[in-house]
Amino acid sequence: MSEVARVVSARGELVLRRREDDGALELRVNGVFVMDDRETSSEELLASAALASVRRPDRVLVGGLGLGYTVCALLADARLGSVVVAEIEPDLVAWMRSGLVPSVLDDPRVSVSLGDVRDVVTATPDASLDAILLDVDNGPDFLVYNENSAIYSSSFLTVCRSKLRTGGVLTVWSSSASDALASAVTSVFGACQVTPVPVTLQGRDETYYVYQGSFSTG
C-alpha cells in the first residue's frame, strides 16, 4: 500500500492511498474505508436512478465529492444543466484540482460549495433543484462522522424536499439496508424506492443500497 496524500484536519485524518495488489486508489477517513476507484457502480447508480426518475435534470445538488464518480455519471447526461457539489473537506477538492485524483471539476456545469451539505442545502432557495443526491457517509448505521446522522433524519429530508421542484427526486446512498432510512424517506415523500446494488469489493460480495423519494404534488 503506498500513500498518495494525507491530511489531518479538525474532523480527522483523510488518506488517499494506492493498493499494491490491484493498483486501486482508495480513500480512507479516520482509518475507515470510504471507497475506491475499482467498484464504483453504486456511486454511479445513485446518479442514474435520479436521472431516470427526474423530469428534467436542470439543476442538481450532490452531497459528497469523494472520488467524483456520482458527478461523472451526472455529467454524462447531456440534459444536465448544472451540478453543485457540497463537500466538507477542502483538501479533497484540492487533490482533485491538482490532478492527484482524476478531475470532474473542469466541466463548466460543475461548481463546488465547500461546507457541510446540511448548510449548503439549507441555504439553497426553495423549489430550485431537480435532484438532490446524498452520499456523504457510509449510511445511517455505519457513520464515519457521527454528526452526519442528522442527514438521514426526516427533519433534514423535509428541508431537502422543500428545495425540490415538483417532479424532483432525492436519492440517498447507504452501505447497508436501513428500515429507519426507508421510513424517514416514506414519511417525507409518501413512498420510498429501495434499490439493492450487488457489488464485489476486493473479492468479497456485498450489497449497497440506494433510497429514493420523489416530490410530486399530486
Ligand SMILES: C[S@@+](CC[C@H](N)C(=O)[O-])C[C@H]1O[C@@H](n2cnc3c(N)ncnc32)[C@H](O)[C@@H]1O
Ligand atoms: C463516500 S464519499 C462520496 C463518494 C462519491 N459519491 C463518489 O462517487 O465518489 C463521501 C464524501 O462526502 C464528504 N462528506 C462527509 N460528510 C460531509 C458533509 N456533512 N457534508 C459534505 N460533504 C461531506 C466526504 O469528505 C467525502 O468526500
